[in-house]
Amino acid sequence: MINPKPLVFPSLLALSLIIGGCGSAQPATADTAITLTSTTPAATGDIDKVTWALPNGEPTSLDPAKTGDYSANTVVTNLCESLLRLQDDFSTAPGLAKSVTQKDAKTVVITLQDGVTFWDGTAMTAADVVYSLKRNMDPKLASYSAHVFANVASIDQTGPLEVTVRFTTPDVQFIPDLAGVPGAIMEKAFTEKTGATFGTPTGGLMCTGPFQLGTWQTGQKIELKRYDGYWDSARKAKAATFDFVFITDDSTITSALLAGEVDGIYGAPVGSLATLRKTAAGKLYFGPSTETVSLGPVATEGPAADARIRQALDLAIDKTTFITSVLKGAGTPLKTFTPPLAWSGSPAKAVYDDGYAALPDTSKADLGAAKKLVAEAAPSRTTLVVAVPAGNQALLQTATITQAAAQRIGLTVTIKQLQAAEFAGLFYDPSLRAGIDFIATTGYLEVPGALYYAPGFVLKGAQFNWTGYADAAVAEKIIAAVSATDPDESAKQFVAAQAIFGPAKLQITLAESYNRLFLGKRITGAPASFSYISTAWAAQVGSA
Known part of the structure; x- marks a missing residue:
């Protein structure tokens, strides 16, 4: 999730070093250390x-x-509980569902807990679950979770406590998504009766x-x-x-x-x-944490749409210095926008880890390489506009650091502060992104799975593909990864795609921010x- 709202400090990231009950101490400041x-x-x-x-x-x-x-x-x-529970280590466990089983490549069977009641004492039924899940597919509702159900063909009650989901094409990310709000269950009768006021102070x-x-x-x-x-x-x-x-x-x-x-x-x-x-x-x-701070390119043409300019900016910003100055040491560099924490519980963890390790490490600034990329790109203009939410000091500081780094490689950055509603609109209305090259923002991954985030950035027309990025090989491999029900095969396809789109810096990921x-x-x-x-x-x- 990329978060459109201004934060005190949006949807990503953590290193394998910190997975588990406790992590190794990380440098915070000159005289303190942080233990996760x-x-x-x-x-x-x-x-x-x-x-x-x-x-x-x-x-x-x-x-x-x-x-x-x-x-x-x-x-x-x-x-509002979900069908699966997200554990402290970002693994999943039974929630309102006693089990969720991949019956075959295109069929998932959900077996519900018995004895669950809503707050009014009414028993939760399979009909409530079918209603809650299908509700996300209603275009009139415009659910934020609609993308999770993109490959769903049908959702049916197949027993008193059983729901069967069938897919047009296999989707291995669907089950872990049920640990987040896409899997949240509500009482059908109450929700239908409440209508448009559901979830508001008046509707409840x-x-x-x-x-x-x-x-x-x-x-x-x-x-x-x-x-x-x-x-x-x-x-x-x-x-x-x-x-x-x-x-x-x-x-x-x-x-x-x-x-x-x-x-x-x-x-x-x-x-x-x-x-x-x-x-x-x-x-x-x-x-x-799965949170990140990043610069997101939002233009389909101009410097921000050129991978070489994005790579140059990435190389111009020293991530260690950024973490010290902006996050006060409470973070760590990352190589890309999907973190190892996302796949920490996967049986294919070793495949994902090897793929992540093979990505270029750009945590240290390399101004020489950055200047060469700018010269090679020969952009039609060297002035860039970075938008930030007004009042957010951390993101303003992020933009200021970007401004200084850009100047060192022959680029000029202008910072544009937008009010909360205006900034949020950038995420939904392409017309509002006119005249803006990058946004300083944060993001997070709210459920496990390497495929939660990437498709939204790399596939044509996807919700976060704001530069018009298109690579046939990447699209083919990501689609294959989503469809491959064998964990190792899915991981191999994802890693192969990541090796191509990772260096393209579809997000200039500056750091993971630890949970505070x-x-x-x-x-x-x-x-x-x-x-x-x-x-x-x-x-x-x-x-x-």
Whole structure:
């Protein structure tokens, strides 16, 4: 997911070094080191109330079909569960589905848990699951997850607790996608009755999660209440009430955390990391992440559409310096936009790892090589426009670093700050991208699978292929990878495609940003890895 909303700090990345419960210490600053962990100590008991900050502001909707950014996902995954669960290590486990089986190349059978109820006490049925999944395929709804169902031919109830999905062509990414919001289930009758107001403060929701939606005070907070009839007793919510408050100012967030007015946050402000690491008010955790910071080319013609100019900019920016100055050491360089964490649980992990290792390492600046590429490209113009969301200091700093690097290789960068709505429009309306060459943005992978992200960048007409990139060999190999049900064969096809499109820098990936979790001293139990983005994580938070 590439995130169209401005972030305090969008859909990607982590290194194999940090996979698992704990990772090796990484250099952060001259006198500190960061150790990555996927978990925090388990809660010792229940708690009456938790207050949690949403640094990216109030969600526009809690309808799973309309959630595709940090704030919405952070809340809605605790309300509307998915068929599979995303684990702390980015593997998947049974969720509302007892099992999801690839019966043959074009058939997936979903067997549901028995005894699951919605918050109104109504039993979840196969009909609810069919409705919830097919809803994403309705063009009138314009679901953010519609692309997940692109190869689906039919979704049918084939038993009281069984659903069968058939495909026009095999799609090996479909099953892992069910661990995210594409696999979220809601009550059919309630959703149909609520209509266009579903997921809004007035319409509400009806799902199966460990929390149910309480009051939603627009502009102030979203309150979740523990659902005492939750089907999985082992994962029953520990907090009676969980309040999400909307605080977007870094200094206000930091002060609230230090004072104990807010108990926790994902995406702790990078400018406050040193303070939060030292305070006795709580503990700061760094976890494996699939988030990246990048420059995204958005023009179909001109310098940004030329791979040589993108390669030159990539070579002109020293990634280690970027991580130190922008992320305050809480990140690591990456070679491309799909991370090793994405395939860490795959049986073909070794194939993916070898393919990633073979990609060129451009973490260190090489101005000589960059200048040669610019000279070879001989662009019709040497001025470039980089758009950033107004008020986002980290992305403004990213653009400023790009500006300085570009100047060293004979290019001139102008930074254009856009208001939130205008910046978000760039992701959906090509006409708004006129006159802009790159956007400074972030992204993340919300489910496992090497094929979650790449097709959206490399296939003609895909949602993030904004430069008109077209390579017949890449398209052939990516399609073959999606269709190959043998894990090793799928991995080989992906790696072969990545060897071609990776160096083309369809995204100039500057770094992976580690997950930054702060927990006040009253609470513990939240996952420290980025898995929270698709998990009912708040249910694990209780007394320390």
